[in-house]
Amino acid sequence: MQDKNILEVKHLVKYFGRREILKDIDFTVDQGNVISIIGASGSGKSTMLRCINLLETPTSGEILFEGNNILDINTDIPLYRTKVGMVFQSFNLFSNMTVLENCMTGPVTVLKRSKKEAKETAMKYLEKVGMAQYINARPDQLSGGQQQRVAIARALAIEPQILLFDEPTSALDPQMVGEVLSVMRELADEGLTMIIVTHEMAFARDVSTRVIYMADGVIVEDGTPQEVFGNPKSEKTREFLSRFTDNN
């Protein structure tokens, strides 16, 4: 098997109270895949992403990571989360720490690395996202784009096997979107497995190996960018995409 399957979501269902947000979601992620999840607000994209690293507890279903069901009661959730990093829409950098400390705290506190080793790792990724010279700054002293790049470095510093992005550019103004997307593009080129919830259609089309279109808590379309953007099977997808292509 060429593509090693590392994440498999089976029959995932999530209720908030009595509202069914996710209805029987199924999909798989292979090593090195870059999967973009698109869809209207409220379609359950973010909820699904948050279920994957258990920031939301699924109501039922299975999530298999390297073959093990992480919804099993015996799963060491913090350990699992070190393998599945997350980048948030609102960055969520630790405001009591400098840029460097933000990127070191994962390796030091969670992975029990030495300070020296953690600093080397942190610097490596801060350099990759172009924020190495800001290591002494605090988050509130940086622009949104800079904060998001640091947040990506922080997530990379624990060296996860999959990185989840929850609308990473939605809180940024257009000028800063580019700098974050170019970092993400670089990561995709290096073969990092990524699941990206996004409204950046051009990015989804150009960078993804697969695009998933969600509406009302179900996966409507799942295919290559050519399939989904070029020749969508469902009327819903076509309608959703037309709004974007009209603008471009």
Added chain:
Amino acid sequence: MATDMPTSFFGWVVFVLHQYGGALLQGAGVTLLLAIFGTFIGCIIGLLVGIVQTIPITERTNPGIKIVNKIVQFIFAAYVEIFRGTPMIVQAMVVYYGSMAVFQIDMSAMAAGFLVVSVNTGAYMAETVRGGIISIDKGQTEAAMAIGMNHIQTMCKVILPQSLKNIMPQIGNNLIINIKDTSVLNVISVTELYFVSKSAAGVYYRYFEVFFVTCVIYFIMTFIASRILRYIERRMAGSADYQLVSDPFADPTGVFPNNTPKKGGK
């Protein structure tokens, strides 16, 4: 000797200072010790209660842990309500005399005093800490959990340092309240400032003069405490500036928000 007695107000003040200055200062020392120690231990109690009260319980939590958690939460809630809901002066009496009557523990007045002030402050701090924790954006907790931190690590590394900064004014409030309110411990004969003042005043029946001096001493203590706390608050806020490091070409976007780096200052 009677002819040497002072006749004016200031004469008496000087006389009191001369006669009882040392004793009053010693009383002030005991007051400060009680207040600082009590506030410190109270803060620690408050932090612990705060951490436990915010343990996340989800559908996936082990049922055994859920039950233990429920019981502990109930005990903490009862503790907070009881100690917040009764006067410290009464608590002092109950603890001091009750420890002997019920548990046959011969507690010194000082020990009872420490206990009452700490536990009382803890009850208030528990609520303050809980408020401080709640006030921190949920995204901070999520980000900490997303890099694999457990509840304790999330609290100690991320949430508490931030909430501590927010609740510093309240800690200061508690210290100042404690400096003043330890005076109620005179009912169990703790030799703090008020107790010493009362004893001194009784000797010459000069209540006004002695308590005028006492008043000044209390004010000096609370004023200095509030200034020191303000200073610590400012220190915690940190410098408003930062310095760029080394090679400017490391930044592909070439944005330099801070061309003239300065050290420190607002």
